[in-house]
Amino acid sequence: DAGVIQSPRHEVTEMGQEVTLRCKPISGHDYLFWYRQTMMRGLELLIYFNNNVPIDDSGMPEDRFSAKMPNASFSTLKIQPSEPRDSAVYFCASSLERARQETQYFGPGTRLLVL
Protein backbone atom coordinates (compact mmCIF):
# COMPACT_ATOMS: atom_id res chain seq x y z
CA ASP A 1 0.00 0.00 0.00
CA ALA A 2 1.27 3.49 -0.82
CA GLY A 3 0.13 4.93 2.49
CA VAL A 4 -1.59 8.27 2.89
CA ILE A 5 -0.68 10.60 0.05
CA GLN A 6 -0.65 14.36 0.42
CA SER A 7 -0.04 17.06 -2.16
CA PRO A 8 1.62 19.38 -2.54
CA ARG A 9 4.46 18.60 -0.13
CA HIS A 10 5.44 22.26 0.02
CA GLU A 11 3.41 25.36 -0.72
CA VAL A 12 4.51 28.97 -0.63
CA THR A 13 1.86 31.59 -1.25
CA GLU A 14 1.12 35.20 -0.59
CA MET A 15 -1.35 36.51 1.92
CA GLY A 16 -4.85 36.66 0.50
CA GLN A 17 -4.41 33.82 -1.93
CA GLU A 18 -6.47 30.65 -1.90
CA VAL A 19 -4.67 27.48 -0.86
CA THR A 20 -5.89 23.94 -1.48
CA LEU A 21 -4.31 20.96 0.20
CA ARG A 22 -5.08 17.47 -1.01
CA CYS A 23 -5.18 14.06 0.61
CA LYS A 24 -5.66 10.52 -0.61
CA PRO A 25 -6.29 8.12 2.29
CA ILE A 26 -5.26 4.50 2.43
CA SER A 27 -7.60 2.46 0.26
CA GLY A 28 -10.47 0.98 2.25
CA HIS A 29 -10.08 3.28 5.24
CA ASP A 30 -13.31 4.87 6.40
CA TYR A 31 -11.99 7.66 8.63
CA LEU A 32 -10.01 10.67 7.46
CA PHE A 33 -8.47 13.31 9.71
CA TRP A 34 -6.86 16.70 9.10
CA TYR A 35 -4.34 17.98 11.67
CA ARG A 36 -2.22 21.10 11.84
CA GLN A 37 1.22 21.34 13.45
CA THR A 38 2.74 24.62 14.62
CA MET A 39 5.52 25.43 17.03
CA MET A 40 3.19 27.32 19.31
CA ARG A 41 0.20 24.98 19.42
CA GLY A 42 1.72 21.62 18.52
CA LEU A 43 -0.45 19.08 16.73
CA GLU A 44 -4.14 19.87 16.75
CA LEU A 45 -7.13 18.21 15.13
CA LEU A 46 -8.96 20.37 12.61
CA ILE A 47 -11.71 18.11 11.29
CA TYR A 48 -12.46 14.48 10.62
CA PHE A 49 -14.73 12.49 8.34
CA ASN A 50 -16.38 9.09 8.57
CA ASN A 51 -17.54 7.54 5.31
CA ASN A 52 -17.05 10.93 3.62
CA VAL A 53 -19.29 12.74 6.11
CA PRO A 54 -17.80 15.42 8.39
CA ILE A 55 -18.18 14.31 12.00
CA ASP A 56 -16.40 16.97 14.02
CA ASP A 57 -15.18 20.29 12.65
CA SER A 58 -14.86 22.04 15.98
CA GLY A 59 -11.12 22.38 15.47
CA MET A 60 -11.41 24.40 12.28
CA PRO A 61 -10.00 27.78 13.28
CA GLU A 62 -12.40 30.03 11.40
CA ASP A 63 -14.58 30.40 8.34
CA ARG A 64 -11.57 30.86 6.10
CA PHE A 65 -10.97 27.12 6.46
CA SER A 66 -13.13 24.52 4.75
CA ALA A 67 -12.76 20.81 4.10
CA LYS A 68 -14.51 18.42 1.79
CA MET A 69 -14.47 14.73 1.06
CA PRO A 70 -16.33 14.17 -2.22
CA ASN A 71 -15.49 10.45 -2.30
CA ALA A 72 -13.74 7.77 -0.28
CA SER A 73 -10.38 8.34 -1.93
CA PHE A 74 -9.99 12.11 -1.86
CA SER A 75 -10.23 15.04 0.52
CA THR A 76 -9.32 18.71 0.32
CA LEU A 77 -8.58 21.36 2.90
CA LYS A 78 -9.00 24.87 1.58
CA ILE A 79 -7.92 28.17 3.07
CA GLN A 80 -9.41 31.29 1.54
CA PRO A 81 -8.06 33.89 2.00
CA SER A 82 -4.78 32.71 3.48
CA GLU A 83 -2.94 34.63 6.20
CA PRO A 84 0.65 34.43 7.51
CA ARG A 85 -0.57 32.83 10.75
CA ASP A 86 -1.82 29.88 8.70
CA SER A 87 1.79 28.88 8.06
CA ALA A 88 2.14 25.36 9.44
CA VAL A 89 2.49 21.73 8.52
CA TYR A 90 -0.85 20.18 7.66
CA PHE A 91 -1.19 16.43 8.10
CA CYS A 92 -3.81 14.09 6.80
CA ALA A 93 -4.38 10.72 8.49
CA SER A 94 -6.69 7.82 7.83
CA SER A 95 -7.90 4.79 9.76
CA LEU A 96 -10.16 1.80 9.47
CA GLU A 97 -12.59 1.31 12.29
CA ARG A 98 -12.67 -2.32 13.23
CA ALA A 99 -13.78 -3.09 16.76
CA ARG A 100 -12.77 0.52 17.42
CA GLN A 101 -9.16 -0.48 17.83
CA GLU A 102 -7.53 0.70 14.68
CA THR A 103 -4.70 3.15 14.34
CA GLN A 104 -4.41 6.43 12.49
CA TYR A 105 -1.82 6.43 9.73
CA PHE A 106 -0.33 9.78 8.84
CA GLY A 107 0.74 11.22 5.54
CA PRO A 108 4.04 13.09 5.08
CA GLY A 109 2.39 16.47 5.52
CA THR A 110 2.14 19.67 3.50
CA ARG A 111 4.40 22.49 4.61
CA LEU A 112 2.58 25.75 4.02
CA LEU A 113 4.25 29.13 4.14
CA VAL A 114 2.08 32.21 3.72
CA LEU A 115 4.08 35.37 3.07
Place this chain on the structure above:
Amino acid sequence: AQSVTQPDIHITVSEGASLELRCNYSYGATPYLFWYVQSPGQGLQLLLKYFSGDTLVQGIKGFEAEFKRSQSSFNLRKPSVHWSDAAEYFCAVGARGGADGLTFGKGTHLIIQP
Protein backbone atom coordinates in the same frame (compact mmCIF):
# COMPACT_ATOMS: atom_id res chain seq x y z
CA ALA B 1 -11.70 17.25 28.01
CA GLN B 2 -8.75 14.99 27.40
CA SER B 3 -5.18 16.26 27.56
CA VAL B 4 -1.63 14.98 27.32
CA THR B 5 1.44 16.31 29.06
CA GLN B 6 4.97 15.55 28.03
CA PRO B 7 7.01 17.33 30.69
CA ASP B 8 10.36 17.11 28.94
CA ILE B 9 10.76 19.37 25.90
CA HIS B 10 14.30 18.15 25.21
CA ILE B 11 16.20 15.08 26.37
CA THR B 12 19.83 14.30 25.62
CA VAL B 13 21.02 10.71 25.90
CA SER B 14 24.33 9.08 25.05
CA GLU B 15 24.30 6.43 22.38
CA GLY B 16 23.89 3.03 23.98
CA ALA B 17 22.29 4.42 27.12
CA SER B 18 18.75 3.69 28.22
CA LEU B 19 15.87 6.06 27.54
CA GLU B 20 12.62 6.93 29.21
CA LEU B 21 10.23 9.57 27.84
CA ARG B 22 7.42 10.63 30.10
CA CYS B 23 3.77 11.04 29.23
CA ASN B 24 0.84 11.85 31.50
CA TYR B 25 -2.72 12.00 30.31
CA SER B 26 -6.04 13.23 31.53
CA TYR B 27 -9.09 11.32 30.41
CA GLY B 28 -12.32 10.29 32.09
CA ALA B 29 -12.50 6.70 30.91
CA THR B 30 -10.10 4.03 29.74
CA PRO B 31 -8.00 5.76 27.13
CA TYR B 32 -6.53 4.62 23.89
CA LEU B 33 -2.85 5.63 24.10
CA PHE B 34 -0.25 6.01 21.39
CA TRP B 35 3.36 6.94 20.87
CA TYR B 36 4.37 8.38 17.51
CA VAL B 37 7.82 9.39 16.25
CA GLN B 38 8.54 12.18 13.79
CA SER B 39 11.89 12.49 12.05
CA PRO B 40 12.86 15.91 10.66
CA GLY B 41 10.71 16.83 7.69
CA GLN B 42 8.73 13.62 7.92
CA GLY B 43 5.27 12.53 8.93
CA LEU B 44 4.36 10.66 12.08
CA GLN B 45 5.11 6.97 12.44
CA LEU B 46 3.36 4.84 15.03
CA LEU B 47 5.74 3.24 17.54
CA LEU B 48 3.20 1.46 19.70
CA LYS B 49 -0.31 1.63 21.09
CA TYR B 50 -2.30 0.57 24.12
CA PHE B 51 -6.00 -0.26 24.07
CA SER B 52 -6.48 -2.86 26.80
CA GLY B 53 -4.96 -5.96 28.32
CA ASP B 54 -1.29 -6.27 29.19
CA THR B 55 -0.09 -2.92 30.49
CA LEU B 56 3.39 -3.38 29.02
CA VAL B 57 3.27 -3.02 25.28
CA GLN B 58 6.01 -3.67 22.78
CA GLY B 59 6.50 -1.58 19.69
CA ILE B 60 8.75 -1.23 16.72
CA LYS B 61 12.45 -0.33 16.81
CA GLY B 62 12.90 -1.88 20.25
CA PHE B 63 10.60 0.52 22.08
CA GLU B 64 8.17 -0.40 24.83
CA ALA B 65 5.73 1.52 26.99
CA GLU B 66 3.96 0.82 30.24
CA PHE B 67 0.44 1.95 31.05
CA LYS B 68 -0.03 2.86 34.70
CA ARG B 69 -3.61 3.77 35.44
CA SER B 70 -2.91 4.88 39.01
CA GLN B 71 -0.39 7.41 37.76
CA SER B 72 -2.20 8.31 34.53
CA SER B 73 1.06 7.67 32.75
CA PHE B 74 2.23 5.95 29.59
CA ASN B 75 6.01 6.28 29.56
CA LEU B 76 8.10 5.19 26.60
CA ARG B 77 11.31 3.24 27.15
CA LYS B 78 14.19 1.79 25.21
CA PRO B 79 17.07 -0.12 26.82
CA SER B 80 19.78 1.09 24.44
CA VAL B 81 19.39 4.03 22.06
CA HIS B 82 20.94 4.34 18.63
CA TRP B 83 21.91 7.55 16.83
CA SER B 84 19.02 6.94 14.44
CA ASP B 85 16.56 7.33 17.32
CA ALA B 86 17.14 11.09 17.33
CA ALA B 87 13.72 12.54 16.53
CA GLU B 88 10.60 14.14 17.99
CA TYR B 89 8.39 11.84 20.04
CA PHE B 90 4.69 12.44 20.58
CA CYS B 91 2.34 10.84 23.05
CA ALA B 92 -1.35 10.90 22.12
CA VAL B 93 -4.68 9.91 23.62
CA GLY B 94 -7.93 9.12 21.88
CA ALA B 95 -11.40 8.22 22.95
CA ARG B 96 -11.93 5.51 20.41
CA GLY B 97 -8.56 4.73 18.86
CA GLY B 98 -8.79 5.19 15.14
CA ALA B 99 -12.37 6.40 15.15
CA ASP B 100 -11.89 9.73 16.87
CA GLY B 101 -9.50 12.62 16.77
CA LEU B 102 -6.31 12.27 18.77
CA THR B 103 -5.07 14.74 21.36
CA PHE B 104 -1.30 15.06 21.24
CA GLY B 105 1.28 16.19 23.74
CA LYS B 106 3.68 18.94 22.74
CA GLY B 107 6.40 16.42 22.01
CA THR B 108 9.86 15.57 23.36
CA HIS B 109 12.90 16.26 21.23
CA LEU B 110 15.44 13.47 21.66
CA ILE B 111 19.10 14.25 21.07
CA ILE B 112 21.64 11.44 20.91
CA GLN B 113 25.21 12.16 21.93
CA PRO B 114 27.97 10.04 20.38
